[in-house]
Amino acid sequence: xxxxxxxxxxxxxxxxxxxxxxxxxxxxxxxxxxxxxxxxxxxxxxxxxxxxxxxxxxxxxxxxxxxxxxxxxxxxxxxxxxxxxxxxxxxxxxxxxxxxxxxxxxxxxxxxxxxxxxxxxxxxxxxxxxxxxxxxxxxxxxxxxxxxxxxxxxxxxxxxxxxxxxxxxxxxxxxxxxxxxxxxxxxxxxxxxxxxxxxxxxxxxxxxxxxxxxxxxxxxxxxxxxxxxxxxxxxxxxxxxxxxxxxxxxxxxxxxxxxxxxxxxxxxxxxxxxxxxxxxxxxxxxxxxxxxxxxxxxxxxxxxxxxxxxxxxxxxxxxxxxxxxxxxxxxxxxxxxxxxxxxxxxxxxxxxxxxxxxxxxxxxxxxxxxxxxxxxxxxxxxxxxxxxxxxxxxxxxxxxxxxxxxxxxxxxxxxxxxxxxxxxxxxxxxxxxxxxxxxxxxxxxxxxxxxxxxxxxxxxxxxxxxxxxxxxxxxxxxxxxxxxxxxxxxxxxxxxxxxxxxxxxxxxxxxxxx
Amino acid sequence: xxxxxxxxxxxxxxxxxxxxxxxxxxxxxxxxxxxxxxxxxxxxxxxxxxxxxxxxxxxxxxxxxxxxxxxxxxxxxxxxxxxxxxxxxxxxxxxxxxxxxxxxxxxxxxxxxxxxxxxxxx
Numbered sequence: 286x287x288x289x290x291x292x293x294x295x296x297x298x299x300x301x302x303x304x305x306x307x308x309x310x311x312x313x314x315x316x317x318x319x320x321x322x323x324x325x326x327x328x329x330x331x332x333x334x335x336x337x338x339x340x341x342x343x344x345x346x347x348x349x350x351x352x353x354x355x356x357x358x359x360x361x362x363x364x365x366x367x368x369x370x371x372x373x374x375x376x377x378x379x380x381x382x383x384x385x386x387x388x389x390x391x392x393x394x395x396x397x398x399x400x401x402x403x404x405x406x407x408x409x410x411x412x413x414x415x416x417x418x419x420x421x422x423x424x425x426x427x428x429x430x431x432x433x434x435x436x437x438x439x440x441x442x443x444x445x446x447x448x449x450x451x452x453x454x455x456x457x458x459x460x461x462x463x464x465x466x467x468x469x470x471x472x473x474x475x476x477x478x479x480x481x482x483x484x485x486x487x488x489x490x491x492x493x494x495x496x497x498x499x500x501x502x503x504x505x506x507x508x509x510x511x512x513x514x515x516x517x518x519x520x521x522x523x524x525x526x527x528x529x530x531x532x533x534x535x536x537x538x539x540x541x542x543x544x545x546x547x548x549x550x551x552x553x554x555x556x557x558x559x560x561x562x563x564x565x566x567x568x569x570x571x572x573x574x575x576x577x578x579x580x581x582x583x584x585x586x587x588x589x590x591x592x593x594x595x596x597x598x599x600x601x602x603x604x605x606x607x608x609x610x611x612x613x614x615x616x617x618x619x620x621x622x623x624x625x626x627x628x629x630x631x632x633x634x635x636x637x638x639x640x641x642x643x644x645x646x647x648x649x650x651x652x653x654x655x656x657x658x659x660x661x662x663x664x665x666x667x668x669x670x671x672x673x674x675x676x677x678x679x680x681x682x683x684x685x686x687x688x689x690x691x692x693x694x695x696x697x698x699x700x701x702x703x704x705x706x707x708x709x710x711x712x713x714x715x716x717x718x719x720x721x722x723x724x725x726x727x728x729x730x731x732x733x734x735x736x737x738x739x740x741x742x743x744x745x746x747x748x749x750x751x752x753x754x755x756x757x758x759x760x761x762x763x764x765x766x767x768x769x770x771x772x773x774x775x776x777x778x779x780x781x782x783x784x785x786x787x788x789x790x791x792x793x794x795x796x797x798x799x
Numbered sequence: 800x801x802x803x804x805x806x807x808x809x810x811x812x813x814x815x816x817x818x819x820x821x822x823x824x825x826x827x828x829x830x831x832x833x834x835x836x837x838x839x840x841x842x843x844x845x846x847x848x849x850x851x852x853x854x855x856x857x858x859x860x861x862x863x864x865x866x867x868x869x870x871x872x873x874x875x876x877x878x879x880x881x882x883x884x885x886x887x888x889x890x891x892x893x894x895x896x897x898x899x900x901x902x903x904x905x906x907x908x909x910x911x912x913x914x915x916x917x918x919x920x921x
Contacts, residue, residue, distance in 0.1 A: 311894045313878060313885075315920035346848075346896055346917045 286310075288375035288382065291389045291418070292353075292368035293409035294360055297577070297624035298538055300405070300412030302389065304354045305365065307372035312348040318369075320353030323361040323576075329394075332363075333370045336394040340445045345377045359621065361576050363393035364403040367422070370394060370445055371452065380449055387419040390448070391427075398445040402426030407541035410434040420456060422448055430541055433534070433552055479520045482695040486686035490517055493677040493788055495699055498524045499706035500767030501721035502760075503610065503632040503672060505595075508679030509646045514635040517679065518591045521633060522558045523696035525589070526707045532587045532720065535627060539586055543579050557588030559630075563597040571605045577617040577624045582609040585630035587720075595636040596664045603669055606632070610672045613724060629724060634673065636665075647681055671756055674723070674764050675788045706770040713775075722767045730759055734766050735775065740782035747786045761785050812856025812902040812910075813840055819900065819912050825850065834883050837876040841900075842884065849895040851881045853918075856902045865901035866915060874919045 286309045294301050303320075316330050337344050351369055353360050368390040374380040391409060393401040406427040411434055413421050420438045421431055428441035440456060442448045481491060490506065490513075497504045498521060506514045528536065536553045540546045546553065561570065561581045572580030582590060582605075592598060609615040609628035617624045638644040639658040644651040653661070710721050713733055719725060725733065736744070748758060765777045765785035774781075817827055825843040832839045841852035853873070855865030869877075877897065885891050899918040904910040 311892045313882060313920065314896060314917065346920070347894065 286376045286378065288372050288385070290368040290372045290375070290385050292365045293389050293391050293412065294362060294364065295405040295408060295542055296358070296622070298408060298542055298579070298626060300408035300410070301358070302412060302416060302418070303358075303360060303365070303368075305368045305372050306352040306354065307369070307376040308350045308352075309345055309373075309376045310348045310350070314346050314348060316344075316349040316351065318351045318353070320351075320356045321359045322353060322365075323359060325363045326353070326360050326365055329363060329366045329369055332366050332394045332396060333373065335396040336366070336398040336445050337370055337373065339396065340398040340449070342374055342379050342449075344373065347377075349373060349376075359576070362403060362405070363401075364391040364405075364409075366394040367392040367400065367445070367448060371448065374449065380453060382452070385452070387417075388422060388452070389413050389418050389420070390422045392422075392424040392442075392448075394445060400424040400442060400444055400448070404544035405542040406430050407433065407546070408538050410437055410439070411538070413437055422451065430537065430546055430552075433537065479523055480696045481520050481523065481699060482693045484513060484516055484520065485689060485693055486682050487513055487517065487679060490677045490679050491694070491699075493675045494521055495524065495703060496764065496767055496771065496788070497521070497631060497633070497675055498526075498699075499703045499721075499771050500710070500763060501629075501631050501723035502674035502764055502767065503634075503723070504675045504677060505634040505636070505670075505673045506677050506679050507636055507638050509644075509649070509681055510637060510642045512679045512681050514679050515593055518560075518589075518593070518633050518635055519558075520696065521589055521591075521631075522556060524700040524703050525556045526700070526704045528554075528556055528587060529720070536587050539579055539583055539626070543584060545584070555588075557585050557630075558591065559585040559588070560591040560593060563592070563594050563599075565598070565602060567599075567602050567605045570602050571609070571615050572617050572624075572626050575619075577619065577626075579626050580615070582606065582615055582628040582630065583626040586627050588630055589633055590630045591633045591635070593635050595634045596661060600664060600666070604666065607668060607672070610669075629720075631723075632673070645678070645680075671754065672760075674760050676790070677788065702771060705773065706767065709770045709773070709775070722763045722770070725759075725763055727759055730762055734762055734777060736762065736765075736777045736782070737779065739779040740765070740777050743779060743782050743786065751786075751790065757789065761789060764788065808856055808858065808904065809854075812904065813854045815856075815902055815904075815910055815912065816841060816852065816854045816900045819914070820852070823914075832880070832884060834880050836883070837880040839877060839880050839884065845896070847894055849885075849890065849893050850898050851877060851884075851895065852898045852900055853877055854900045854902065856904055858904055858906060860903065865903070866899050866913070866918070869899050869918070878920075 288307050290305045292303045292305050294303055318327055334344050371390055375382045393403050395401055402424045406423060407430045410421055410431040414434050414437045420440055422440045422442060423431055425441045425443045428439055431439045440451055442451055508514050533552045540553050559581050570581050572583055610632055613629035615626050615628045639651055639653040640661050641652050643649040644658060765781045768781040768784050769777045820843050825845050828842040828844055830841055832842055839851050840854045843850045843852060853869055855868055857865045896917050897919050899915040901913040902910055
């Protein structure tokens with residue numbers, strides 16, 4: 286007796302469909318799972334056995350062969366429990382099957398036959414829609430994320446019995462949970478606790494962060510301890526524009542696979558803000574593992590990656606950032622296959638200017654020697670520095686600045702300017718797969734950025750004086766374009782270029798050139 | 800001396816088990832079927848299913864119950880022997896089952912028989 290069901294798994298960030306064939310025959314009794322199952326799938330044998338027995342059905346005392354096809358692809362995760370269980374019931378004639386051809390089943394079984402949620406349901410739902418699958422049966426916990434995919438009928442069940450009932454009755458419409466409204470979910474994102482109005486002074490830094498947010502540029506903040514670097518960085522999320530639906534879907538896919546998706550909302554609504562501790566390993570940063578999982582750079586996709594105390598990060602970890610920062614994606618190669626994860630994020634870095642932290646401070650004296658400072662700054666390589674568009678000094682606040690009653694500019698007004706600048710960019714890049722200025726490539730800069738004569742001349746001078754390279758040339762133009770966008774102009778004028786050149790120049794930069 | 804007692808006890812237990820199975824309506828196919836890799840205590844026919852029985856007799860549960868003694872290694876041995884049996888008599892497509900019959904035979908009193916149907920599989 287034979288039955289066939291469909292299940293789904295994850296390959297990198299994409300879903301894949303598996304067909305599960307169950308054959309029951311005479312011979313030595315037992316259950317065999319073939320088709321490159323990993324440990325979690327092989328163990329599903331015992332879960333399925335117990336779950337079937339505890340829902341009042343029986344596992345036939347015969348030879349059961351379960352084949353997972355395509356047989357050459359590794360299957361991992363526990364989401365195949367449900368299709369295997371249903372397959373066994375169908376093959377043993379305990380479940381009269383009507384239409385299992387257009388149904389995909391996913392879910393992990395517990396021993397008492399309850400259905401547990403699994404990771405990566407969103408990509409699975411997307412692949413179901415692409416291949417024309419009509420229904421997706423899944424655990425209640427994962428219902429919200431699957432409902433994001435329109436035209437797919439989602440059947441949320443809480444136990445094996447419920448799944449059997451739904452299949453046996455050929456899916457009465459009432460088992461389908463109501464569809465959630467996607468655009469509404471994204472709009473809710475602008476509620477923040479951290480607000481820029483809490484940060485007094487630091488006007489230059491705020492301006493730089495505004496530019497960074499408007500164009501998606503990378504920022505390095507240098508300053509003495511307690512000046513407010515971390516406070517500033519944490520508030521950047523409050524001025525970023527809300528994600529577009531495409532962006533939100535991309536981010537949600539990543540979080541679904543990583544198992545970090547919230548249980549209530551179907552989509553990630555806020556731009557991610559990741560701030561890994563400096564003890565993070567290179568594999569955790571870039572993504573890795575035997576079966577690769579997305580790393581911090583991917584979890585920060587379409588959002589912010591904040592590295593506080595930059596100089597404390599191991600060099601190896603920082604160098605890993607080069608490819609993702611430059612290409613917007615990271616490739617993890619394994620013998621079996623190569624996984625490419627997206628990683629387009631704003632990189633925000635914060636560090637002290639020297640080991641004691643007070644170099645260049647207005648009040649306290651720095652106690653480091655020149656050599657110590659040099660050694661300290663050398664921990665950060667030139668190639669990484671080169672990828673930073675904006676270098677800001679975050680100086681110590683004076684008492685008057687601190688104690689002032691005057692309210693600083695709230696995030697809301699800054700966010701409005703940023704949103705306006707982003708709107709300009711959205712028009713400019715419509716249909717190009719680029720979302721902000723920082724993501725332009727060299728050709729797109731050539732095509733899209735108009736530079737006035739005097740601005741071009743200024744850039745020439747800066748290029749020669751600052752000994753810039755081709756990459757910094759591109760990057761300065763991108764920042765200048767963002768500054769122009771912030772005042773609603775398309776063409777880059779002299780003052781825009783001047784500011785772009787100025788924010789690139791810093792203490793650290795000049796120390797590197799020495 | 801001691802060893803002789805054990806073997807005797809085992810045989811007595813197997814006799815009890817055979818009576819028990821016959822009472823249940825099983826047909827006994829063969830007893831103590833041996834190959835080099837192992838032995839099957841009782842092979843019986845229950846309806847359309849061939850039943851390979853392992854009988855374990857204990858006089859007390861001080862050293863664990865009889866059923867416990869049928870561990871993975873023992874199970875593998877029995878399954879191996881069963882496969883050889885099926886091959887020899889061209890029964891590979893036969894429905895079959897592995898049972899354990901546990902007999903607790905105290906020095907005085909009635910023996911207790913516990914039949915674990917479908918105890919394990921290959």
